Amino acid sequence: MIQNSIIEEASYEIMKKAAIDIPEDYLGGIKSVAEKESEQLSGFVIKTMVKNYEAATEDRRPMCADTGLPRYYVKVGDNARFQGGFTGIERAMRSATARATHDVPLRPNRVHPLWRTDHNNNVGINSPEVEWSFEPNEDWIDITTVHKGGLFGTDYRMLFPGDGIDGIKRFLLDTLISFGKRGLCCQPAIVGVGLGGSKDTCMQLGKQAACLRVVGDRNPDPEISALELELKEIGNGIGMGPMGFVGSSMVVDLHIEVGHTHTGGMPISVHTFCLSSRRATARIHGNGEIEYRTDPKWFTPYHRRETIGWEEASC
Template sequence: MPQETKRTIPSDLIEATAFELMRRAAIEIPEDFRLGVEAMVDTEAEDLSRFVLESMVENWHAAEEDRRAMCADTGLPRYYVKAGNEAVIGGGFVALERALRRATARATHEIPLRPNRVHPLSRADHNNNVGINAPEIEFSFEPDADWLDITTVHKGGLFGTDYRMLFPGDGKDGIKRFFLDTMMQFGRRGLACQPAIVGIGLGGSKDTSMILGKQAACLRTVGDRHPDPEIAALEVELTELGNNIGMGPMGFVGTSMVVDCHIDVGYTHTGGMPMSVHSFCLSSRRAVARIHPGGEVEYRTDPNWFTPYHRREGIE
C-alpha cells in the first residue's frame, strides 16, 4: 500500500538521528541548564565555589568550540522513545532497537565517548557501550500523533542517587529529611557533581519510584514546574532547602547545590510512600529529536516526556 509506505519512518533514519543525538548530548550543554548555572555564578558569594562554576561555563564553551565531549565520563548512554500512536516504524520496534544499539556503538568510537559499559562480574568491555540490557530503551506513547520522539541521556551512575521506603505518617518532614540526607551524603567532595537538576520519584512501587525520579531529573528542564500546585510548591521548597545547606560545588562552602528540583509521582500502596532521589550532574547531557513520517527531523533539548497524557489519572 503506497500510503503506508509514505508514512513509514525508516530505521536507517532512526539510526542516523540517534547518532547525531549522541554527538549533541555529549558536546552541547542544554541552554536551560547553562542559564541556570550562570544565574548561580551571580549569586554564589564564595570564591572557590564561584571558581568551580565559572570553570564549568568555560568548559562548555571549549566543548562546543572544539566539538569534543564536555566530560570524559560520558556516563551510561540511554534512550527514551515516545512514539505517536499512529507512528509506523520500518521493520517495527525490533528494527528501532537495533538502530539505537548500532548508533550507540558507532558514536562511542567516532565522537568518541568513553566505553563505560562492562559486564558487572567479568568486567568485559566491548568498547562500544553496548551489552546485555544496555543501552536501556524506555518507551512511552502519545495519542493523535504520527511522529517519533527520541531522547538520549548520558548520565553518570555511581553517586547521587538513593531510595527509601517512607510511610504516609512521615509526610513532608520525611521527604525533606531524606532529600537533605541524600544531598549531603553525595554532595561532600562533590561526588554528585553538583550543582545539578535533582529529580524525585514519589510513590508507585519501588521500581516505579526509581524510574520516575530518574526521568524527573533527566527529562525535565530548569524552570519547569509540575502542574499540581502542591507538588510544584514542594519542588520550589526543596530547591531552596538544598541551596541553604551551606554546601556548593565539589562540597566546598557555598549556596549552589540544586539548579532545580523536579518531582514526579505515581499512585502507590495505601500504606507506603516510596521515594527516590536522583542528582543529574554538571554535564546534564540530553538531546531530543522528533522524526516526522515525511523524513523531517527537528532537534531540541526539552524532551517534553511528561505530557498530560503521560501523567493521566483517570481510566482513559
C-alpha cells in the same frame, strides 16, 4: 513510513549533541546560581565549568570524559508508521550507540558486572536501556538520549504516609549531604525526586524527573510545584557548593514526579543529574524529517493521566 536509516541517523546525532553541547536551560540555570554564589572557591569552580561548556562546543569534544551510561527514552505516536517493527528501532539505536562511541568518542563505560568485559562500544546485555512510552494522535517518534553518570548521587527509601513532608525533606537532606561531600554527585545539579509508585517505578520516576525535565519547568499540580521550589531552597541552604566546598550552589532546579502507590507507603527516590547534564532529543516526523531539541517533553498530559481513558479535548 519512517525508515530505519532515519532512526539511526537521529539516534547518532543526539548521542553527539548530548555529549558535547550543554542544554541552554541548564546553562541559564547554572549562570543564575553563579550570580548568587558569594564564596570564592565555589564561584571559581562554576566559572571554570562555564568555560568548559564553551570549549566543548567550540572544539566539538565531550564536555566530560566520563560520558556516563548512554541510554534512550522513546515516545511513539499512535499514528507513527515505521520500518522493521519495534526491534528495528532498537537495532538502529544500538548501532548508533556503537558508532557514536567510536566517533565522538564516548568513553566505553559499559562492562559486564562480573567479568568486566568491555565491548568498547557501550552496547551489551540490557545496554543501552530503552524506555518506551506512547502519545495519542501523533505520527512522530521522539527519541531522547540521556548520558548520566552512574556511581553517586542517587538513593531510595521506603517512607510511610505518617512521615509526611518532613520525611521527604529529611531524606532529601540525607542524600544531598552524603553525596554532596567532596562533590561526588557533581553538583550543582538538577535534582529529581520520585514519590510513590512501586519501588522500581519510584526509582524510574525520580530519574526521569532529573533527566527529562528542563530547568524552570514546574509540575502541573500547584502544590507539588510549590514543594519543588521549597525543596530547591532547602538544598541550596545546606551551605554547600560544587565539590562540597562552602557555598550556596547545590541545586539548579528540583523536579518532583509522582505515581499512585501502596496505601500504606510513600516510597521516595532522589537523583542528581550532574554538572554535565547531557540530554538531547530528536523528533522524527511521519515524512522522515528530523527536528532536534533539548527539551525531551516526556511528561505530557497523557503521560501523567490519572483517568482510565483519555480524551485530549477535555484537558
